[in-house]
Amino acid sequence: MSEKYDILSEVIHERKSVRKFDSSYNISKEEIASMLTEAIEAPSSSNLQPWRFIIIQDQETKKKVKQIAYNQEQTETCSAIIAVIGDTEMYHNIDKIYQSNFEAGNIDETNMERLIQNAKGLYPSAPADVRLNITTFDAGLISMQLMLIAKAKGYDTVCMGGFNKKQFAEAFDLSDRYVPIVLIALGKAAVPAHDTTRMPLEEIATFI
Template sequence: MSEKYTSLSEIIHERKSVRKFDPSFEISREEITAMLSEATLAPSSSNLQPWRFMIIQDQDTKKKVREYSFNQAQLETASAIIAVIGDTEMYHNIDEIYNANLEAGYIDKVNVELQIQNAKTSYPNAPVEARLNIAAFDAGLVSMQLMLIAKAKGYDTVPMGGFDKKQFAEAFELESRYVPLVLIALGKAAAPAYGSTRLPIEKIATFV
């Protein structure tokens, strides 16, 4: 946690969606890697971690992404664009993930074999749409975690779902199993973000 913020609650309240970034500000690859490492501690369905990340820092590439993202200026001025991509064939990683848990001592051999069997029975046989929904849900979890981590370090972000996902996939020659879900602009704000209100809890929550 940075010296600027003293609690998670403060970070949550201070994080806003910034759309004007300082184009001269740079964030190192090492720091972005560290933030992603923390963000991926987020939970995921059966711990299959169906998220992949493409970090775009090259200026010409950022300009190209802006062309099929409704000309949003933050795509070009942010220090980096982090594309969060869903793996709809996350089941290919079942053995690697669960055996790593076994090696780390988080689970015993009997239970790991049971979990591997259950995952291999359910995920490969699930419809593609269901697997995409799982990947999209998990991408939301890791994306929010990443944005809070960035804010804790004094950086700013804005998530964007408004881009041509088909064009993005074609431009970066993504395999069909990989689906771009959200772009996160990461950098240093050049102007304050607009504030926004939220519906009262009494209107959206029910205790039963």
Template sequence: MTITKSYLNKVMHKRKSVRKYDANYKIPQAELKELLTEATTAPSSSNLQPWRFLVIQDATVKKELRQIANNQEQIETASAIIAVLGDTEMYKNVEEIYTKNFEQGYMDEATKNSMIENSLKLYPNLPKEILKNIATFDAGLISMQIMLLAKDMGYDTVTMGGFNKEAFAKHFELADHLVPIVLIAIGKAAVPAYGSSRLALKDIVKFI
């Protein structure tokens, strides 16, 4: 059996990192909301969904952000910048999350109570660095979904980890428990993206 060239497969291969955008194109906010709603179907550790977003569309704010983000052109020319943040206090939503799971029939009450109890025993006692690592891992999962969904909607993206995270947190007055992880530029490509090669499977995989 071979992998069928499905629609998802085609979207995956069409998605490329784009750094040149049509600065005049503006994505409607309603579409950005739809995109992020769909992206939140991504998996996360204990389903605690530690991702938070700051969506930057204002031209003046993007100009300010460009100075924090190594003067990258796409910060200003993309229709929006989606800043993916990690919440290291994600466990504070555990009761809401598992109560909703129970109410929607995804688990019984005993499982709900057990998950809440175990999560509140574990997560608040973890070092902040571990909580940050968890949030960063989960942010990677939802960031990929954002980019694939964006391509499916006819938009292009590029992720940026090269920015001053301390300066970002200070500029946007983030609470201590919110950690900037990655920026995603989204908009309409002005020029085609470059292609990129991949390492051979034999060099990166070992079957045992």
């Protein structure tokens, strides 16, 4: 096995969901931005990147989120809460994204125009529930990538779907276009996370 695989495997196995954070530990805005910059290399449907982030470090705001998140302790003691928001109208960025890829030399003009035409023929007319499913799936990809990056840098996380999404959207004045997907608490563990088991592969995978 390659050294890269060994490193990745170690990070995967070390990452655990932490719910007790060291409330005195601070992660700088710059380092969080650095982690997010790497995380947004995650794939997305047609590269439309339907994710947005609200990074909450203010202590009073974290207390407000704690109430929205059914009083989960980690929302108040972590260094930051990263709210992953889904853009269900990701099609508004079609021209911008493919033009950027053309200017970067990743695609030629013919392919740019073809991709723009295909995306505009698909996403704006897709039912709202289909676009929400796409957005949720893509948000899951970047959330996992972010948590692995955090662990590789020596930090801990827990991903929370258990919060009142309607209240969160209202508290942060989100328009209907944007949907809260998950909250990721980021910080340093105050106590080690406990291990969990996984179902045997032979019970969940079929090779044909």
